[in-house]
Amino acid sequence: MMGIALLHGWGLGPTAWSGWAEAFPERPVALLDAGYFGPRQLCLPHNAEGWLGIGHSLGFAQLLGMNQPWRGLIGLGAFLRFCSGPGQPMGTPPETLDAMTARLDVDPQDVLTRFLRRCGLKGQQVKGPGPEGLTRLKDDLGILRGLDVLTPPQTPPTLLLHAQDDRIAPLPLAEEARQRLPGARLHVFPTGGHALPQTRTEDSLALCREFLHALD
Numbered sequence: 536m537m538g539i540a541l542l543h544g545w546g547l548g549p550t551a552w553s554g555w556a557e558a559f560p561e562r563p564v565a566l567l568d569a570g571y572f573g574p575r576q577l578c579l580p581h582n583a584e585g586w587l588g589i590g591h592s593l594g595f596a597q598l599l600g601m602n603q604p605w606r607g608l609i610g611l612g613a614f615l616r617f618c619s620g621p622g623q624p625m626g627t628p629p630e631t632l633d634a635m636t637a638r639l640d641v642d643p644q645d646v647l648t649r650f651l652r653r654c655g656l657k658g659q660q661v662k663g664p665g666p667e668g669l670t671r672l673k674d675d676l677g678i679l680r681g682l683d684v685l686t687p688p689q690t691p692p693t694l695l696l697h698a699q700d701d702r703i704a705p706l707p708l709a710e711e712a713r714q715r716l717p718g719a720r721l722h723v724f725p726t727g728g729h730a731l732p733q734t735r736t737e738d739s740l741a742l743c744r745e746f747l748h749a750l751d
Contacts, residue, residue, distance in 0.1 A: 537606055537751060538563035538582045543732075544592025544612065545675050546650050548572045548662075551591065551732050558740050569594070569675065571668040579603065587747055591732050592704065593617075593675060596684050607692045607750045609743055611731040612701055614708040615684040615715055625707045632680045636673050643669055653702050655728025686715050693719040694746045696739055698727035 539559050543551040549566040556564040565586070568576040577597075579586060585606040588598040595610035619626035638646050647661045664672055693716050697709040706723065713721040722742055727735040 536562050537584045537747070538565060538579075538586045539747075540565045540567060540579055540586045540588045540598070542567040542577075542588070542590045542594035542598055543569065544590075544594045544729075545569075545679065546571065546647050546672065547591070551730070553733070554736055555589075555732065555740070558744075567594075569597075570671050571664050572662050573668075575671070577601075587750065589743065592729065593679060593682075596682060599684060599687070599690075605691045607694070607746065608690075609694045609696065609746060610709075610712070611696045611739060612698070612704050612709075612729045613695055613712060614704045615682070615686070615712045616708065617679045617682045617704065625705055625711075627679075627703075629680050632676045636676045639669060639673055639676075643672070650703075651730075654730040655700075655702075655734050656730050686717075690716050690718070692746075692750060694742065695719055695721045696724070696731055696735075696742060697721065698724045698729070698731060698735070700726050701729045703729035 539562055541552045541555055543549060548571060549568050552566060556566060563582055565579055585604065587607045588605050589609040590598040590613060591611045592613065595613035596615060598608060617626055618629045635646055644661050644663050651659050695709050695713055697706055699706055709721055713719045724735055724738065731739050
């Protein structure tokens, strides 16, 4: 049976998918980990029926860049380009990421707390990263700063879920991704911020199940 691979976004960990693994009890589920707060795990075991990749934020771009024959991809708060630049006014100013990178060396918990609040996760407890996790957080801010994913020659069926009020990745970035990924579909929630796996769990799961059944 097709498996489900889940990869969180920047500043988060596998716990961002609370309730998601349990939502697919009949399928293999792999909780991938970028390694900000624990050991890094980005390798998938063999599954004869293949994998559906579900990525949040930067996690979607990372799944797209993996050497993996995905059966399908789902992105929540996803994008192919993150920063603004010449001729591309929509996105986060690169200077914002530079300031976050510098501040991580001074007070990483404050940086993460502010980021989660902007995502729409007020009051969430922030776990401080260890030395390796701190390095990965800074490295991945660098990846976000220059991110502009080249569309693969062939892309699997793709569903993008986004919130109108996303303050981290504005909706035009999702619309741009939909245009650049052949055949991709985009569903927009009126609210939910940048943390759809947690703020719109049931709504997102319902759309993911519908998409998954169409692939089976």
